[in-house]
Amino acid sequence: MNCPELDLLQQLVDDELADELRDQLVEHLSLCADCQKRIDSSAETKLWGDALSDLNTCPNESSLLEKVLANVKSSLDPWQKEHPTQSMYSGISAEALAWTGDGFELIAVLGQGGMGIVFKARETSLDRVVAVKVLSPKFAVDPSARERFLREARAAAAVNHPNVVTIHAVSDSGPLPYLVMEYVAGETLQERLDESGMLPTSEVAHIGGQVAAGLSAAHNSGVLHRDVKPANIFLDENTRQVKLGDFGLAMVCGQSQLTKTGMLAGTPTYVAPETLDPAAKPDHRADLFSLGSVLYAMCCGRAAFEGHSVVATLHQIANGQPTPVAEQNPNVPAWLGDIIGKLHEKDADLRYQSAEAVQSALETHALGSIDVVPPPARQVRSQPQRERNGSRLAIFVAVCVVAAVLAVLSTVWTRVPEDFSVFNDEGALVGSFADLSEAVEMAPDGSRIEIQGDGPYFVEPMTLTQRSLTLIAAENCEPVLRFEFEDNHEEDETCLIAEGDLSLEGLSLVCEVGDEVGFPCLVHASEGAFHADTCRFIIGPQGSCLVCNTEHPIVLMDCELHAVGGDCVELLTEGEDRVELEDCLLTGGVAIRIPEPQSCEIVLANCTLVAHEVFELFDEEAEVTGEQTIHFLTEDCAFKAFESVVAMNTPDLSREAFMQLIEWTGTRNVFSGPLLAVLEDESRQIVSWCQSIEDWFSVTAETDSTYSDEPFPVADEELWELLEVPEELDTEIFDREITAGEVD
Amino acid sequence: MTRAAATRVSLLVRLRDSQDSAAWSQFTDIYGPLVFSFGRRYGMQEADAADLVQEVMGQVARSIAKFEYNPQLGKFRSWLYKIAKRAAGRQYSKRQRQPQGTGDTAIVDTLDQIPDASVDGEKIWKRQYRTQLLTWAAEQIHDQFQPHTWQAFWRTAVEGQSPQAVAEQLSLNVGSVYVAKNRVMKRLAAKVREIDDTL
Known part of the structure; x- marks a missing residue:
């Protein structure tokens, strides 16, 4: 027998051949090494690799796990929680249950009224969950009631609108008429x-x-x-x-x-x-x-x-x-x-x-009310800042007038939208508040503050004393929190001090720093862990986005940090820090600053860092003892430095000392700009033993990484779009630091 | 052709319909154990790993709609990893505040040593993810085959024995062993794709 076509071998695998042909082929296959290879190569073997041999190892057995899985299943099913299965059938007539054999599998009873029962059920033919309303037997026997039920149901089924529960089907075939509706979780x-x-x-x-x-x-x-x-x-x-x-x-x-x-x-x-x-x-x-x-x-x-x-x-x-x-x-x-x-x-x-007409009245006013009533804080506070040169008296008068107007307005417009909702750790609503500081004050430990609106919200600097707190954007909202300092601020003020665990999700934090403020920061994680997901941090013309002074993990995902003329992240702890950034964009004077020699781990995955100095290591007085190791783990990152990727303030840095201090593991990174420089008396010297990308690769463990003179993965204009700076923020401050001209 | 695989919507797509409780139940069966063993590897005790499962499943339920089902953009596997890792991190810091049994320093020590704290984490996750899916799929299809067909597959593909040796053990001819192995593998692959076709 000649070697069969591949198609035929496939049919053999699929068991689609007549017995005689099958036996012939199998016999041929037993002897023909070529065909054995061919049949194997068409299989999915390669896909699995060694995973198949892992099947041989014993799987994870735990009775606790079983319980959890059962728990999870019921908790994912909100109705089952509220309608425990034990009492599910109590008080329901046998006739009402009769239809369940009819292609439906009963899951729970949703409600029972005078006219019938509503079940949550699985429609077995389509394997979808639906709500089924069955007409009560006492009405079903009355032909006119039955007729009306069906007529009304059919009329309602014709309405197709996202704000109306969809009726999938109406049935009169069984003893009890019923209708099948969309199930709303x-x-x-x-x-x-x-x-x-x-x-x-x-x-x-x-x-x-x-x-x-x-x-x-x-x-x-x-x-x-x-x-x-x-x-x-x-x-x-x-x-x-x-x-x-x-x-x-x-x-x-x-x-x-x-x-x-x-x-x-x-x-x-x-x-x-x-x-x-x-x-x-x-x-x-x-x-x-x-x-x-x-x-x-x-x-x-x-x-x-x-x-x-x-x-x-x-x-x-x-x-x-x-x-x-x-x-x-x-x-x-x-x-x-x-x-x-x-x-x-x-x-x-x-x-x-x-x-x-009702819909449009509600929508117009709902929008209008937010525009017409500005948050009072904004009026009172921004005024003095803008007219800094005006006389104190003028400001005082202005404040009085604004206050008086607001007092009058408040009788007409009694409300500022309560966009800050506090939920406790069990998910129950504690209350809704018009401003963040009030919400924070009322938030118990472990709660979540959901922000329902885009703002911008004008926020005073605050300290979060809760052990754990989450600030999160409500669905479809992109809240912007703009921090403003009082005129008599202290130097180096912090917008948000977290004394416990803090998680931010979907927020933009913005601070335009006035002349009199020193070097403030947006978030200071001082004790607990800090997590940010899909957040944007913008501060300028000086100051840092994030200062970490905690031994707990710092994790940022899908975030943008823009510190114009300042630092994106500053690591203060002399402990075992671990900072993890994934899918983040950092731009600024320095992307990550470590003022004191310390052992820490910096994990960067799929990040883009554009800065004068991407990493700046140590204050001038700092002493490198050789006991610390800074571990960089970088993967799929792009580093663009205008001055140098790593800048050291320690003049006598030898190649050996560097390699002892920095443990760098990198994969698939792209570098651009000078790689390693030492700062010496205000001037930057590119160190002699690291002048080329080859030198760099020889002191770091890089695999599949490249050097690029090409315009950077994030072109400056694109960066602009990414920034989406709120209009009120003076964008010139961004221009000044990152321009194409300085790239060389 | 592989009719079932081609027309059937994968589990991940079905999950986006929060009302599809069959899909959720299946999802929990498959991915719960994966997250559990991830937590155990992260140095957690059983009870903590169980909490982790609960939290991760809840997170997925809340955010699956946001997961862009586009193999080009990112695989479900990595997405789930991120969620699990983040939840583990949160739980870790929570535990540090309320020291239990294990004691703080002990946790820190183990955390340093376990592979998940390093870049290898995702590699290990990838392998376990596959293994978990395959284990589940194998359980699902096992009963559809004659014992000797299954054995021919298992001994060659899983245990790595040569088809000739297996043919002898099972008193089959070598060609049948090849056919049996490939038939099971194909069904296995189709089953896995029903769950995650981005694998």
Whole structure:
């Protein structure tokens, strides 16, 4: 037999051949070494390498691990936490469970109301998690109720909008009709309100605007909701998206809420007055009244219309006026109170006439309120700095005027947006605050401060005394914290002193240093560990981004540090420091300064460092004893120095002493500019034993690294875009230090 | 053709749908043990490693949507490594503040000696990541094969014995051993790709 084609060998592996041919081929394969090689080379063997032989080693067995895995699984599934499986089926009729054989696998019960049950289930054919609403058997036997259920569900299914819970399917095939809906992971607005009471205005506007958008889409397709209430508003915990569910279904089983007492329990709080009048024909504006009640509940933490009994509540809705929002919560801005008042008009003609109009009213004001009311600190503090030469009296008058204006304004515009939300270590909201220092003061140990907005926020220097604290940007926000010093600052002031562990995520920290300030720094990690992820640090024209004086790990990932005329990172500890930078960009006078000889480890992976001196070692008086070793581990980095990559302040540095002091391990790095210089009486001398890249490679352990005279990986213009300096910051300070002309 | 592998969306993509709890459960089964052994290698006690698993899984759940599914930009493997490393660092510093059993200096000593504190960390991670995926995949497909097919694969590919020797042990002809080995390997590869096709 001749050697078969590769295709045929493949078919043999895939078991796609007739028996006879297969046997022939196998026999040939037993004898033909060539074909044995060919069949092996087409396999994925090479991909795995020695990993396959690792299969032979015993895997990690731990009963604790098993438990953790089970725990993790249930904690990733928020519904299972709230609806423990033991009680899952209690109180549910056997008929209601009947449909589960129908291509669904039951996961949990989400809710049970008068008209039916909602399950969380897995649709086995598509392997997706859905919510299934099954009509209660007691209504399913009534053909007209059944008909209405299906009709309403089909109408709602036609609405396709991100703020409306999608209906995937409607079924009437089994004993109980049901509909299959999108499952929204997260809580309902009702649960949120139960947990945190009133919500900050920005949140009210956000949720209200999205509900209005969803209603608008439904109304435009001719679908009324008829039961807008917090329990039907779902907050997606992953996207912050708000979704309105349960369209039209409330009415299916009880047309008049007054007559069917079974439907009343807990629900009439949000209905519109016209729905109570058997003669009236409620239209889409009834949904808007309910939306007003939802907004009211978010602002005040309680319902607008509340009586001691169902009848008393209905009486309130029909005839009463709710307590004005401002009386319940003085923090609610007047415009929001006005919107709610207009939605609560008993006469539908006096309300907003469309959900769209409500949406745009909420959105316009929500934006406007932030623009119109500047943070007071900014007015008062920036004034004296800008007019430094003016007389003290003028400044005093200006401050008084501003204060007076603010006092007047505060009666009209009662609120500054509360963008700083504090969550404790269990994730519960402690409170929302208008400025960072207040939030920090109220933040317990281990908490997380989430910043919901871009700012710029004007911040005074502060000390964080918590053992551990996280400052994090809310989703889709890029907050800028601008630090400003008081006029009577001390020298070398620090913007943020961390006395414990500090993590920053997604923030920009900016400080424009005035003439009178010495050499300040943005962050001083003085005790605990410091982590920064996707942050930007900008300081100039002098000062450092980060001063580390801690024995705990310093880790920066995806960060940019720009210290114009100063240091990006300064390592002060005389201990076993470890600094780790990954995917970072550093520009400045010095990228990393180590003032005292010390043993430390500097790990740089995939970083770009552009500076006059990338590494500056030791103050002038420092003595190198030969006992310390600075360990550099660098991988995929680019170093560009205008003066030298490593600058030493120790004049009599021999090649041997250098090699003893610096343990450099590098892979795939790119260097540009002079490599090693010694500073001597203000002048820089490139040391004789390190004048070429070959010399450099001979004193360091570099593999696959290169030297480049080409423009650097980060061209200066690109650097500009990367900087994205806030407009108010005088950008000339950046020009001065890093220009193309100085590159030579 | 490999129908299943071509059309099936990999687990990593499915994870972005936070509602796909089957995907999450599978993810936990595969990657939980990996993170656990990473923590143990980092010098953690079992309970701490267990905490680490919990934290890393939670982190992934929160940020998987941000993970750009683009093999050119970065592999899932490295991304997970970063998360695990960061969480371990955090836990390490937390532990330093609340010294338990092990005692501070002891931890520092071990931390210095363990490979993960150095640039080798990711190399080791890479190997363990593969091993973990292969182990899991092997368990999944094991039952789909006749015992002698599986043995032919195992003894040649895993134990590194020669096909001739294995043929003799199993009373098969040499060609069948080659076919069996390649058949299992192919299925194994497809299974692994269902989980992570950036590997």
